[in-house]
Amino acid sequence: IINDSLGHQTGDELLIEVATRLKASVRAEDTVGRLGGDEFVVLLENIADDVSVLPVVEAIKKQFGRSFLLEGREIAVTASIGIAFGDASRDQADSLLRNADLAMYRAKAAGKGRHVIFDSSMQVDTLARLELENDLRAAIDGGQLRVHYQPIVPLKSERVTEVEALVRWQHPTQGMISPLDFIPLAEETGLIIPLGLWVLKEACRQAAIWHAQFPIDPPVVISVNLSPRQFQMPDLAEEVERTLQEAGLPARYLKLEITEGTIMLDVEATISTLSRLKAIGIKLAVDDFGTGYSSLAYLKRLPLDVLKIDRSFIKGIAENAEDKAIVQAILLLAKSLNLEVTAEGIENAEQAAMLNSWQCERGQGYYFARPMEADKATALLGR
Ligand code: C2E
Ligand code: CA
Ligand code: CA
Numbered sequence: 001i002i003n004d005s006l007g008h009q010t011g012d013e014l015l016i017e018v019a020t021r022l023k024a025s026v027r028a029e030d031t032v033g034r035l036g037g038d039e040f041v042v043l044l045e046n047i048a049d050d051v052s053v054l055p056v057v058e059a060i061k062k063q064f065g066r067s068f069l070l071e072g073r074e075i076a077v078t079a080s081i082g083i084a085f086g087d088a089s090r091d092q093a094d095s096l097l098r099n100a101d102l103a104m105y106r107a108k109a110a111g112k113g114r115h116v117i118f119d120s121s122m123q124v125d126t127l128a129r130l131e132l133e134n135d136l137r138a139a140i141d142g143g144q145l146r147v148h149y150q151p152i153v154p155l156k157s158e159r160v161t162e163v164e165a166l167v168r169w170q171h172p173t174q175g176m177i178s179p180l181d182f183i184p185l186a187e188e189t190g191l192i193i194p195l196g197l198w199v200l201k202e203a204c205r206q207a208a209i210w211h212a213q214f215p216i217d218p219p220v221v222i223s224v225n226l227s228p229r230q231f232q233m234p235d236l237a238e239e240v241e242r243t244l245q246e247a248g249l250p251a252r253y254l255k256l257e258i259t260e261g262t263i264m265l266d267v268e269a270t271i272s273t274l275s276r277l278k279a280i281g282i283k284l285a286v287d288d289f290g291t292g293y294s295s296l297a298y299l300k301r302l303p304l305d306v307l308k309i310d311r312s313f314i315k316g317i318a319e320n321a322e323d324k325a326i327v328q329a330i331l332l333l334a335k336s337l338n339l340e341v342t343a344e345g346i347e348n349a350e351q352a353a354m355l356n357s358w359q360c361e362r363g364q365g366y367y368f369a370r371p372m373e374a375d376k377a378t379a380l381l382g383r
Contacts (some may be wrong), residue, residue: 017068018077025059039104041097048085050117057081057115064113074295076264080108081115102126109184112261133189135171136182140194144170147202148371151380152223152342152364155356160380162255164223164364165203166371167195187227196230197239204247204254206374211253214381223255225287228262232269237276244280251281257308258284260292267298278303285342290330300337307334311345311365318350331358 015034022032022040031043042060047053060079068075082104086096102125103118110116139145145167152162169177186192207222214220230236244251256277263270263286274284285306290313309330316323327343334341343355346365355363369380 011070013070014068014075014077017070021063022060025063026056035097039101041100043088053083053085053117057083061113061115073266073268075266078113080104080112082107082118083115084118105188108188129185132182132185133191136169136186136189136191136195139169139171140191140198144172145195145198146170146373147199147206148373149206149377150364150371151369151377152362153368155343155352155360155363158368160220160369161218162221162223162362163377164257164371165199165206165225167199168371183227187229190229192227192229193233196227197243200224200240200243201247204243204249207253208247208249210378210381211249213378216381219253220381221253221255221283222249223257223285225257226262228259228265231258231262231273232265236273237280240277240282241280252283255283255285255306257287259287260289263298263302264292264295267295267301271301271303274303288344290326296333299333304337304339306340306342308342308344308364309360314343314345314351314355314365315347317354318348324354327355327360328358331360335359 018040019032019034022042026032026042026044029045031041033041033043035041042056044053044056047056060081064077064079068077082100082102084096084099084103086092086099088096099118099122102122103116106122106125107114107116146169147165148168149163150166151160152164153160167179167183169179169182171177183192186195203222203224207220211219226236233239240254240256241251244254277284283305284303285308286304287308288310289307291310307330309327313323313326313330317327318324331341340361342362342364343351343360344364346352346355346363346367348367351365352363352367372380
């Protein structure tokens with residue numbers, strides 16, 4: 001089973017192209033069909049072990065290595081592949097499909113463009129997952145979610161001028177669950193839409209309180225993460241505008257963070273959504289910059305304000321020549337595109353000093369502060 005979110009790109013033309021490439025990856029006697037949505041099924045006859053299936057997997061990955069050209073637009077499509085072996089005769093076809101589906105979701109969770117072979121331990125996981133999904137649904141309505149705030153500071157002054165809102169889930173029996181464990185689930189199930197709106201509302205409400213409390217100049221900016229699915233909401237700009245109005249927060253004090261992956265889902269649609277947000281007066285940042293595949297040519301067409309360098313590059317800048325070179329190159333690129341830079345994951349004074357000496361504007365990381373509850377952040381802002 002092949003699946004990766006094609007977003008609102010699931011037009012006929014793209015689906016046909018996907019099917020064509022799948023067909024080109026298999027033998028003449030194999031079957032390619034669409035399961036629905038962005039899921040396809042590939043039935044390989046007389047292939048019953050890991051070793052013989054791998055060349056097919058490689059062939060499929062190769063087909064998806066080239067981006068798709070549709071009406072002059074370049075679209076990157078990845079394939080998450082779940083594999084199950086078995087007898088596809090009538091009585092077993094259902095469980096074969098179900099197992100392949102489970103493996104596919106595993107592949108997806110591991111990152112795009114991967115393949116996973118089913119094994120029976122995954123069935124247990126499904127139950128746990130279902131339970132987690134129900135719990136998350138209850139958490140959104142039941143007030144178990146919290147927003148923590150992590151300071152972002154100008155490297156020159158280290159005074160807090162910005163905070164990033166990071167969601168936390170206080171589970172009634174499992175304790176604090178990391179967003180890394182429930183955001184992907186929320187994204188897959190669509191729960192990210194109500195969850196994300198809740199975070200946005202809460203963060204704007206808190207930011208408005210801080211503004212009233214500390215009429216500092218420049219006032220604190222609040223940064224909120226948007227997942228791919230949230231970003232594709234047709235009425236995103238209206239929702240954001242309404243939220244700002246309800247909170248009484250001027251748009252220029254809100255920054256939205258989207259990842260490179262989100263941008264590249266559909267560059268033309270991204271430009272139009274970002275432009276609408278920009279028109280409201282919101283600041284826009286690319287999150288985890290350097291980890292995705294954003295094309296530099298597109299970058300200059302997007303109305304962006306900030307690049308956030310992913311913490312995986314910051315980690316090694318003091319010891320590793322490559323990391324240092326990458327970070328310096330990103331800083332140069334940002335300068336030439338007129339973008340500001342925030343370095344993520346700064347964990348020590350040496351990293352902060354190096355980045356400052358390279359004219360990196362802002363930093364975020366445990367060295368300055370960990371994400372904290374609102375009242376702790378209030379105390380920091382009031383200093
Ligand atoms: P992110 O957007 O890259 O957020 C930064 C993450 O890095 C946070 O993890 C933060 O605690 C962590 N971090 C900050 N400084 C350091 C450091 O110096 N060292 C290390 N090792 N880590 C540091 P957190 O809070 O666990 O969030 C993880 C991810 O979950 C976020 O990564 C973001 O992608 C997602 N996320 C969190 N809240 C939301 C939300 O409200 N909406 C959406 N869509 N995603 C969210
Ligand atoms: Ca972020
Ligand atoms: Ca990040």
